[in-house]
Amino acid sequence: MTESYIPTLREVPAEAELISHQYMLRAGLIRKSAAGIYTYLPLGLRVLHKIMNIIREEMNKAGGQEILLPIMQPAELWHETGRWDDYGEEMFKLADRNQRQFCLGPTHEEIVTALVRIDVRSYKQLPIRLYQIQNKYRDEIRPRFGVIRGREFIMKDLYSFDRDEAGLEKSYQLMYDAYSRIFSRCGLQTCPVEADSGAIGGDTTHEFMVLGDAGEALIVYCQDCDYAANVEQAECLYQKPEKAALHPLKEIPTPNVSTIEELTAYLDISPSRFIKTMIFLADNKPIAVLIGGNHKINEIKLQKAVNCTKLELADPATIETVTNAPVGYAGPVGLQIPIIVDYSAAGIVNGISGANKEDTHLANINFERDYIPTKVVDIREAQAGDPCVRCGGTLQTARGTEVGQVFKLGTKYSIPLEAKFLDENGKEKPLIMGCYGIGVSRTMAAIIEQHHDEDGICWPVSVAPYQTVIVPVNYEDEKQRQTADHLYKLLTESGIETVLDDRKERAGVKFKDADLIGYPIRITIGPRQLKEGNVEITVRESKEQIVVPVAEVHNQLLTLLS
RNA sequence: CGGGGCGUAGCGCAGUUUGGCUAGCGCGCCUGCCUUGGGAGCAGGAGGCCGGAGGUUCAAAUCCUCUCGCCCCGACCA
Numbered sequence: 001m002t003e004s005y006i007p008t009l010r011e012v013p014a015e016a017e018l019i020s021h022q023y024m025l026r027a028g029l030i031r032k033s034a035a036g037i038y039t040y041l042p043l044g045l046r047v048l049h050k051i052m053n054i055i056r057e058e059m060n061k062a063g064g065q066e067i068l069l070p071i072m073q074p075a076e077l078w079h080e081t082g083r084w085d086d087y088g089e090e091m092f093k094l095a096d097r098n099q100r101q102f103c104l105g106p107t108h109e110e111i112v113t114a115l116v117r118i119d120v121r122s123y124k125q126l127p128i129r130l131y132q133i134q135n136k137y138r139d140e141i142r143p144r145f146g147v148i149r150g151r152e153f154i155m156k157d158l159y160s161f162d163r164d165e166a167g168l169e170k171s172y173q174l175m176y177d178a179y180s181r182i183f184s185r186c187g188l189q190t191c192p193v194e195a196d197s198g199a200i201g202g203d204t205t206h207e208f209m210v211l212g213d214a215g216e217a218l219i220v221y222c223q224d225c226d227y228a229a230n231v232e233q234a235e236c237l238y239q240k241p242e243k244a245a246l247h248p249l250k251e252i253p254t255p256n257v258s259t260i261e262e263l264t265a266y267l268d269i270s271p272s273r274f275i276k277t278m279i280f281l282a283d284n285k286p287i288a289v290l291i292g293g294n295h296k297i298n299e300i301k302l303q304k305a306v307n308c309t310k311l312e313l314a315d316p317a318t319i320e321t322v323t324n325a326p327v328g329y330a331g332p333v334g335l336q337i338p339i340i341v342d343y344s345a346a347g348i349v350n351g352i353s354g355a356n357k358e359d360t361h362l363a364n365i366n367f368e369r370d371y372i373p374t375k376v377v378d379i380r381e382a383q384a385g386d387p388c389v390r391c392g393g394t395l396q397t398a399r400g401t402e403v404g405q406v407f408k409l410g411t412k413y414s415i416p417l418e419a420k421f422l423d424e425n426g427k428e429k430p431l432i433m434g435c436y437g438i439g440v441s442r443t444m445a446a447i448i449e450q451h452h453d454e455d456g457i458c459w460p461v462s463v464a465p466y467q468t469v470i471v472p473v474n475y476e477d478e479k480q481r482q483t484a485d486h487l488y489k490l491l492t493e494s495g496i497e498t499v500l501d502d503r504k505e506r507a508g509v510k511f512k513d514a515d516l517i518g519y520p521i522r523i524t525i526g527p528r529q530l531k532e533g534n535v536e537i538t539v540r541e542s543k544e545q546i547v548v549p550v551a552e553v554h555n556q557l558l559t560l561l562s
Numbered sequence: 563c564g565g566g567g568c569g570u571a572g573c574g575c576a577g578u579u580u581g582g583c584u585a586g587c588g589c590g591c592c593u594g595c596c597u598u599g600g601g602a603g604c605a606g607g608a609g610g611c612c613g614g615a616g617g618u619u620c621a622a623a624u625c626c627u628c629u630c631g632c633c634c635c636g637a638c639c640a
Contacts, residue, residue: 010589010601011574015633035632090639107640141563141638149640198639207640216639299638312637402640439640474598508600515600526599536599 001501005042008513018214020448021146023457027517029444029465036143036151038441043517046465047444048154052133054185054462055156055438062178064131064158069108069115071135075101077110081416086309087199092137092151104137107200109413109435112159116431117419123163126421126431127171131158133440145214147441148401154441160434161414163423168432172204172408175436179208179404182438186447187460190403193219194229196300200435202409209400210446217400220382224393231397232300234382235389239347247350247364249333255359258328260293263352263361270294275345275353275365277330279319279337282308286322286337288330290353290373291380292344298381305377306340329354331362332371341373342380403443409433451541457518458541461561466497468557469519473507473526480525483535487523487553496557515540521560523553 009026016022024030029044040048056066075093078084084091084103092104105111112130120128133156143151160171176192183190188210195207207230209219221228229235257266264271274293279286280302287306291297303311316327322337323330331354332339345351346367355362367373384397414420414430423429444463451458461467468491472484481502488500499519501510507526514522524536534547537556548556 007572009573013573014568014575017634032632136640138640140640142634142636144634153640155640200640405640437640442640471599476598506598506600506602508598508602511600513601524599528599 001499002503004499006513006517007041008516016146018145018148018445018449019452020148020214020445023448023452023516023518024146024445027457030147032146034151036140036149038147038150038152043465044444047459047463048440050463050465051186051440051443051447052156055133055182055440058178058182058185059131059156059158062129062174063127064129066132067115067130068132069105069111069134071105071137072102073105073108073111075103077114077417078103081110081413083110083199090138090140090199092139105134106136106138107435107437108132108134108157109159109200109409109433110417113413113417113419113431113433116159116161117414117417120161120419120421120431123421123423126161126163127167128161129158129171130161131156131436145216146445148445149216150441153439156438156440158436160436161419161431162434163421163429164432168408168410168434171434172406175406175434176206179406179436179438183208183210183403183443186443186463188403188443188447188450191219191221191228191400193221193400194227194233195405196230196232197407200405200407200409201412202407202434204408206406207402208404208406210403210450211398211400212446212449213399214449215399215401217402218397219400220384220386220395220397222388222391222393222395225388225391227388227390229382231381232298234395236343236378236380236382237387237389238343238378241347241367242349244349246366246369249365249370250363251355251357252352252361252363253359254329254361257359258354264293267352269352273348273350273352275332275348275351277332277353279314279322279330281310281312281314281318282306283310286314286318287374288322288332288335288337288339289342289379290332290339290345291342292348295342295344295383296381297342298379301377302340302379305375305379306338323354323356325354325356325358325360329356329358329360331356331365333362333365335371338374339371340379341367341376343376343378344380346373346376401442401446401449402439403446404436404438406436407434409435452518453541455512456516459518459520461520464497464518464520466499466519467561468496468498468521468523469514469517470498470500470523470525471507471510471514472500472502473524475502475504477527479530480527483525483530483550487525487535487550490554491557494554496554496561521557 007028012022013025030038094102136155140151143149162168190208192206195205197205218231220234260271271294276291276293278289319327350364352363353365386395411430419431420428448457470484472480475481491498520540522538538545
């Protein structure tokens with residue numbers, strides 16, 4: 001260890017907020033090079049390799065074949081699928097000396113499809129499942145949480161090519177199952193959730209979430225069945241309108257009261273009685289969006305509902321032009337722009353919304369009587385307490401970090417890139433694709449989030465950088481040194497990954513570092529036990545200690561590590 | 563990109579409001595002594611273009627302008 005590069009830090013670097021980020025820096029696993037870009041130090045790299053090997057084993061078992069695609073990719077391919085522009089600012093773009101355009105691959109669908117179209121001609125060659133473990137580059141708006149959202153990160157991505165939907169279904173299921181095994185072998189508890197496919201595309205997709213408060217994603221899950229979904233995707237049920245007599249419209253003065261929160265307090269009426277009217281710009285054209293006052297708009301669902309490529313909240317000037325009133329007093333009655341109505345708003349009888357007039361709201365607004373909806377759709381964000389779309393049970397929310405995602409892509413890439421094959425009837429067909437990613441570097445952080453205590457990391461044996469650390473209390477002591485050297489040699493030769501802390505440090509320092517780094521097993525060699533020919537074995541996670549004769553250490557370890 | 567904050571020794575920070583002598587503290591690092599079961603003690607030491615550029619001033623870590631970087635919240639995203 002005196003010759004190892006394991007620089008631990010006593011103090012928490014100011015930049016790190018998440019536990020996993022702090023421990024990765026302190027335990028000497030990573031060092032930052034720029035925002036969202038990290039160097040892996042020897043211990044960090046060992047963990048990474050452990051995770052990669054688990055992934056490789058499971059991918060190979062599931063019919064995957066490893067390849068290595070280029071990081072630098074020509075722009076032409078991305079133009080063919082339209083993603084050169086669609087991916088937008090998030091892509092690192094560069095030009096060579098002749099001004100040919102390239103990007104640093106944020107993902108590899110284009111290039112792998114272009115590969116397969118060269119060589120695959122016949123249904124007899126299918127299915128094909130190719131994967132790689134490779135760096136990805138995404139110019140994130142905001143890199144954060146250390147390695148969890150980096151601009152350079154390591155991903156395993158597998159692409160499946162099948163002849164038909166049934167084949168895709170099989171590939172998808174194989175990957176789904178492999179992912180469950182991979183994460184469980186890494187010691188991670190994950191929860192697969194239905195998700196939105198974002199810039200990758202396709203219809204069916206699941207994300208594998210590591211649950212925890214630090215997670216960036218919000219998910220909903222059903223208490224009564226196994227339904228779980230990212231809120232980006234989670235559907236909400238249509239609610240039947242209340243049955244009540246319709247009252248005539250009535251203006252109510254609301255001076256300087258415009259937010260739902262203020263209105264609730266000012267009028268002493270529950271938020272669910274309000275119809276929130278928001279003005280958006282969909283491809284730069286204003287639309288009004290109506291939603292129940294106690295709900296939030298899910299912009300992803302909204303964007304799909306209005307089928308636009310750019311969606312943003314309207315600026316105050318636009319709102320004033322459209323509603324003839326300052327921000328905060330928009331309502332559906334009399335609006336001359338398309339009105340998109342969420343289920344939650346459509347069901348409100350005698351609702352309250354803005355009057356399109358400064359300092360005024362309108363009461364007793366009713367669907368179809370007072371405004372004609374352009375569309376009635378599900379565009380709200382699911383929330384705790386909602387009924388489950390599957391079984392009607394009650395939904396709960398939780399936070400999660402996404403460590404993997406599986407997509408059914410279909411022909412989104414094979415058609416524009418003309419990746420085709422001949423079926424047994426000699427008919428030309430596009431390949432049916434799926435893609436399956438695991439954030440490898442992020443997985444490492446997620447494991448720490450789930451396996452740590454106040455002293456440091458508690459690595460699961462399967463991914464620990466080393467399984468065992470030998471700590472002689474005083475390595476200068478002749479007897480201790482002999483025992484330590486003997487055990488180190490014995491264990492190493494028997495295939496147990498072992499570190500010998502031969503540093504000239506006081507025992508406390510060595511213990512602290514061992515706990516911080518999180519070796520699953522520590523063997524302590526001290527004068528007290530050594531007098532009797534014994535050493536102490538400590539299990540990091542449980543802190544359980546046993547005293548064993550030197551001769552039995554090896555056997556004990558085999559038991560503890562299995 | 564909007565809002566907030568921070569750049570001073572490897573790490574954590576003080577000093578900046580109110581300009582003023584050689585820029586400090588803790589940890590870490592080096593040497594020696596001592597110590598050796600949970601981040602010891604004593605003594606000595608090395609280490610700074612005070613993020614960068616320009617300006618104001620007799621004088622700038624400190625004031626002004628510009629710039630670069632980093633962190634947090636949001637929008638966006640895996």
